[in-house]
C-alpha cells in the first residue's frame with residue numbers, strides 16, 4: 001500500500017533550477033536543416049495543481065524538433081512524464097502517463113525606433129516567444145515546464161467505474177458497500193446499532209465522517 005494523503009514536504013512551485021535543454025538557434029537559422037534535441041529533465045517530488053498533488057519520481061523526457069530561419073524558429077515539443085495522483089472519487093493513488101505534443105514559435109523582437117522593442121509575448125498569441133535574436137543559445141526548459149503544468153488533468157479516475165467513497169463513513173466503495181443509511185444494511189448490524197444507541201454511545205454512520213476525510 002502506497003502512502004496516501006498530503007505530503008509534509010513543500011511542493012515544487014517553479015521550474016527546477018537544474019533544468020536546462022538548450023540548442024544553438026544559429027545553427028538551425030543558418031543551415032535551414034531541422035534539428036532534433038533530446039533532454040531528460042529530472043523531477044522528484046510533487047507539483048501542487050488543481051488542489052491536488054501530482055507526484056513525480058522519473059525525469060521528464062523531451063523530444064524537440066526545430067526548424068526555421070533567421071526570421072523565426074518553429075519548435076515542435078513532445079514531452080513524456082509519469083506521475084501519480086489521487087483518484088478524484090476514491091482518493092486511491094493512481095498512476096498517470098503524460099504524453100503531449102506542443103508547437104510554438106520563436107520570433108525576433110520587431111525592430112523599432114526609440115528602443116520600444118521590450119514587449120514580451122504578442123497579445124493573444126501565447127505560443128509566441130519573442131527573443132532579441134534567434135541565432136543564440138535557446139533554452140527550451142521554460143516551455144517544457146509551462147506545458148507540463150498545462151498537461152496535468154484536473155481530474156484523474158482510477159477507473160471509469162470507480163464507485164468513490166461513502167460521504168458519510170469514508171469507506172472506499174470499490175471494496176464493497178458500507179452500512180450507512182440509504183444502503184442495504186445487514187439486519188444483525190441494525191440490532192447492534194440499537195444496542196449501542198441505548199448505552200448512549202454514538203452509532204456508527206450517524207456521526208458524519210468518522211475518519212475525518214472529506215471530499216469536495
Ligand SMILES: [Zn+2]
Nearest residue numbers: 087090158162
Ligand atoms: Zn477511484
Ligand SMILES: [Zn+2]
Nearest residue numbers: 166169178180
Ligand atoms: Zn458509508
